[in-house]
Amino acid sequence: TQLLEQSPQFLSIQEGENLTVYCNSSSVFSSLQWYRQEPGEGPVLLVTVVTGGEVKKLKRLTFQFGDARKDSSLHITAAQPGDTGLYLCAGATPGGGADGLTFGKGTHLIIQP
Amino acid sequence: KAGVTQTPRYLIKTRGQQVTLSCSPISGHRSVSWYQQTPGQGLQFLFEYFSETQRNKGNFPGRFSGRQFSNSRSEMNVSTLELGDSALYLCASSFTRGRSETQYFGPGTRLLVL
Numbered sequence: 001t002q003l004l005e006q007s008p009q010f011l012s013i014q015e016g017e018n019l020t021v022y023c024n025s026s027s028v029f030s031s032l033q034w035y036r037q038e039p040g041e042g043p044v045l046l047v048t049v050v051t052g053g054e055v056k057k058l059k060r061l062t063f064q065f066g067d068a069r070k071d072s073s074l075h076i077t078a079a080q081p082g083d084t085g086l087y088l089c090a091g092a093t094p095g096g097g098a099d100g101l102t103f104g105k106g107t108h109l110i111i112q113p
Numbered sequence: 114k115a116g117v118t119q120t121p122r123y124l125i126k127t128r129g130q131q132v133t134l135s136c137s138p139i140s141g142h143r144s145v146s147w148y149q150q151t152p153g154q155g156l157q158f159l160f161e162y163f164s165e166t167q168r169n170k171g172n173f174p175g176r177f178s179g180r181q182f183s184n185s186r187s188e189m190n191v192s193t194l195e196l197g198d199s200a201l202y203l204c205a206s207s208f209t210r211g212r213s214e215t216q217y218f219g220p221g222t223r224l225l226v227l
Contacts, residue, residue: 035218042117042203042218043156088156101216103148105155 003027004091004104012110016078021107023089024071030092032072033101034063037086079111115140117206117219125225131192134222138185138206144168145187146216147179150201159202162187191224199226 004025013019023032031050035043047056049065049072056063060083062075076083086108090101118137126132138145147159158171162181179189185206191198201223205216 040220042205042220044218045215048215090156101158103156 004089004102006087006089006104006107008107009105010108010110012112013079015080015111015113018075018077019079019109020073020075021087021109022071022073023104025091026070027091027093028069029102030069032065032069032092033090034072034074035088035090037088037106038084043086043088079109081111081113084109084111117204117217119202119204119219119222121222122220123223123225125227126194127227128194128196130194131190132194132224133188133190134202134204134224136187136189136204136206136219138187138204139217142206142208142217143185144207144209144214145181145185146205146207147187147189148203148205149173150203150221151199156203159189194226196226199224 004023007022031048033048034046036046037043047063049056049063052065052067052069054065060077064073072089086106088103088106090103092101117139120135124132136145144163146161148156149159150156159173159177160170160179161168165181176192179187181187201221203218203221205218207214207216
């Protein structure tokens with residue numbers, strides 16, 4: 001069984017602060033996706049990282065895939081209340097096939113104005 | 114394009130009953146996956162359908178089943194409901210079967226079993 005552990009589980013910070021959340025596994029993934037889920041809605045894909053060491057930036061969000069493709073981080077600069085939500089990472093296993101994604105349990109992020 | 118739609122959005126059932134949930138994928142998408150989301154376990158993969166065939170199944174009991182129709186719409190059924198089946202059931206569609214393919218999630222059906 002491949003597991004993705006996300007940390008911290010909960011994070012509450014003030015608007016304007018920076019933060020980093022982590023997604024770790026002992027398994028190698030062929031790709032890793034980050035989603036944000038808001039209450040009452042399904043997860044929405046933010047980014048997919050594929051190459052070890054890859055860094056992708058989306059405005060104030062920076063995503064990094066570990067060199068060994070076992071871990072990833074999401075860094076948010078100058079957090080805003082609109083960043084509040086559940087951040088999920090999901091890994092796709094190597095080797096082909098169409099197995100469902102393996103999801104972490106998520107980081108609940110609250111940005112206080 | 115319209116997004117993934119799921120019906121009903123909310124459902125209350127009692128133990129022992131059965132339930133059928135429906136998912137309409139984005140037009141043109143042929144792959145539909147189902148997930149169960151609970152606070153304790155997070156998102157867990159139930160099964161995936163592609164062109165009316167179940168391609169993969171997660172580690173859930175046989176009480177959980179599904180099917181896909183020729184228009185790619187999918188249904189999942191849970192028989193003999195248990196309290197632990199209370200969860201948010203999410204459907205996701207993608208154009209092909211590839212796991213790196215972007216999956217688009219619906220808003221989910223929140224099931225409460227009393």
